[in-house]
Amino acid sequence: MKKVVKIAKSNKLKVLEDAAQCFGSRTSNGKFLGTVGDLGAFSFYPSKTLGGIGDGGMIATNNKKYFETITQLKNHGLKNSEHKIVGINSRLDSLNAFVLNEKLKIFHKISKTRNDFYKYYVDNLSDCDFIKLPKKENSNILLNYFTISINKNLRDKLMDYLKINGITTSIYYKTPVHQLPALSFMNKSFKLDKTVNASKTVLSLPLYPFAKKSEMERVVKKILNFS
Structure with missing residues (x-):
């Protein structure tokens, strides 16, 4: 900034x-x-x-x-x-x-419990070799999503696997902005390779305040079992 x-x-x-x-x-x-x-x-x-x-x-x-x-x-x-x-x-x-x-x-409690969820992911998924975890630029950042990166050939498989096990994940955003039909009038001569690659590899895991430890454990356990 x-x-x-x-x-x-x-x-x-x-x-x-x-x-x-x-x-x-x-x-x-x-x-x-x-x-x-x-x-x-x-x-x-x-x-x-x-x-x-x-x-x-x-x-x-x-x-x-x-x-x-x-x-x-x-x-x-x-x-x-x-x-x-x-x-x-x-x-x-x-x-x-x-x-x-x-x-x-109670925003201080909302912030703390969201950060606790983030920390639990980092502490328990850092050694998971098929995903890349998000990193905060500094400790003052409060994440809205916990968005991982995963090989594009595994992304949808992991998403489906978690869905079958009752865990909802999301993709933000599946189609890059410059490729949306509403913006088809724009000059398409430029290439945004990193943007396109990100759209094929990102997956947002559940992240919300006041999560129970059992809920956090369940998400992590299923991801580790997928490997």
């Missing part, structure tokens, strides 16, 4: 951070992700590190002008009972906001 911010400043550009999956994570010097740039966008979808009970999100900024504009945009462009600009209905409903406020009170 330091490099991105530096490039942006030198070219008089603004930085909007996609922090959808980063709530609670910090940089190596302790700065919260989503507050490094000019604006930061967070998601409160139920599966995120701070998840609500439906769709929702938040934009963070310390710029008063941006704040006032965003406040209008989220509420049909209203200001002082008049539509000053064209906006949308993007208000967070009260029940969802209530749940998120309550979860904020």
Whole structure:
């Protein structure tokens, strides 16, 4: 992010951070992700590190002008009972906001138990030679997914094996963005070999707060048995 911010400043550009999956994570010097740039966008979808009970999100900024504009945009462009600009209905409903406020009170426990699950995987799967585990850039990172890399010839087999044993895994994302039909108009002359390879080898294992030790043990045991 330091490099991105530096490039942006030198070219008089603004930085909007996609922090959808980063709530609670910090940089190596302790700065919260989503507050490094000019604006930061967070998601409160139920599966995120701070998840609500439906769709929702938040934009963070310390710029008063941006704040006032965003406040209008989220509420049909209203200001002082008049539509000053064209906006949308993007208000967070009260029940969802209530749940998120309550979860904020125990977010330290949510973070700890997610990190405990991460640590259990690392401690027990590091010697598993057919998978590559994710590595945190620093200890302040709170992972939203525990995404492993596995040989593309084994990925779907492991996924099916775990599914048969009642363990749900996911692939984020099976089709690279530049290969999606919706973006077929883009120039396809460029090659993104690493992106394509990642899409064929990644697999996200269960990772959630307040997991029981028996649940963590079961996932690890099945993966080791697969080998």
